[in-house]
Amino acid sequence: MKPITLILVVLCCPVFALCQDITGLWKGTMTNDLTKQPLEYEIVISKEKGKYSAFSHTWFVIDDKKYYGIKKINVRVAKDGKIVLQDAALIENNYPVTPLKNVYQLNVLDLVNSGAESMLNGIFVTNSSKDYKGLTGSISVRKVNLLSQSYLMQYLNKNGDNSLTVVK
Numbered sequence: 298m299k300p301i302t303l304i305l306v307v308l309c310c311p312v313f314a315l316c317q318d319i320t321g322l323w324k325g326t327m328t329n330d331l332t333k334q335p336l337e338y339e340i341v342i343s344k345e346k347g348k349y350s351a352f353s354h355t356w357f358v359i360d361d362k363k364y365y366g367i368k369k370i371n372v373r374v375a376k377d378g379k380i381v382l383q384d385a386a387l388i389e390n391n392y393p394v395t396p397l398k399n400v401y402q403l404n405v406l407d408l409v410n411s412g413a414e415s416m417l418n419g420i421f422v423t424n425s426s427k428d429y430k431g432l433t434g435s436i437s438v439r440k441v442n443l444l445s446q447s448y449l450m451q452y453l454n455k456n457g458d459n460s461l462t463v464v465k
Contacts, residue, residue, distance in 0.1 A: 317408050317410070319342050319344075319349075319372075319374070319380055319408060319417070320342050320343055320344050320349075321341070321342065321440050321441075321442075322339065322340075322341050322440070322441050322442075322447050322449075322450060323339065323340040323341070323342070323417055323438035323439065323440055323441070324337075324338070324339050324438055324439060324441050324447065325338055325416075325436070325437045325438035325439050326338055326436070326437060326438075327355065327421055327434055327435065327436045327437075328434050328435050328436075329432055329433075329434045330432070330433045330434045330435070331432065331433075334357070336355055336356060336357050337355070337356040338353065338354070338355050338356075338436065338438060339353065339354040339355075339438075339447055339448065339449040340352070340353045340354075340370070340382070340417075340438060340449075341447070341449055341450060341453070342372060349372035349373070349374075350369075350370075350372065351369075351370040351371075351372045351382060352367060352368065352369055352370060352388070352449060352453060353367070353368045353370050353382070353449070354366070354367050354368075354447075354448055354449035354452070355368075359393060362393075364390070364391055364392055364393065365390060365391060365448075366387060366389070366390040366392065366396075367387075367388045367389045367390065367449065367452060368384050368385070368386065368387050368388060368402075369384075369385040369386045369388055370382045370383065370384060370385055371383045371384075371385045378407070378408070379405050379406065379407060379419070380404075380405075380406040380407070380408060380417060380419075381403070381404070381405055381406075382403070382404040382406065383401060383402070383403045383404070384401040384402045384403075389452070397426060397428060397429050399424075399426060400423055400424060400426055400429055401423065401424055402421055402422070402423050403421065403422050403423075403424075404419060404420070404421045404436055405419050405420055405421075406418060406419035406436060407419055414439065414440070415439070415440040416437065416438065416439050416440070417436070417437075417438050417440075418435075418436065418437045418438075419435070419436055420433065420434070420435055420436070421433070421434050421435070421436050
């Protein structure tokens with residue numbers, strides 16, 4: 298490869314990442330570094346008029362009972378091509394205790410395309426508070442086409458959220 302070609306490829310990689318389509322339904326797991334417990338995780342990302350919007354759905358089990366949380370998420374694509382997702386609001390949950398206020402999750406993900414499959418892989422962190430030590434972990438979600446098999450999509454459709462163009 299000629300040096301000029303190599304330079305162009307390196308300089309354009311972040312631009313290619315910005316052009317990738319991250320909209321749609323992503324399903325997989327997030328794994329807590331401390332407990333090593335994988336949790337089911339879904340994200341749905343939409344883009345309208347150049348602005349992203351998203352929701353997430355996380356499940357976990359305590360004493361054989363399944364709990365969930367649905368969150369509104371802010372989305373941005375960083376200059377280096379990283380996909381940055383940050384909690385905006387907890388919309389609904391069935392947690393066994395009242396969740397602490399002002400504790401947010403931040404995901405920093407890479408878009409990986411291998412053939413016909415797209416994945417978002419990366420890390421998550423939560424902030425610490427006076428009563429809560431922050432958590433870290435990893436996320437691996439795969440883009441899926443079966444919107445009807447998503448608990449998150451069923452929730453959004455049932456509750457009349459029409460802000461997602463991926464649904465339309």
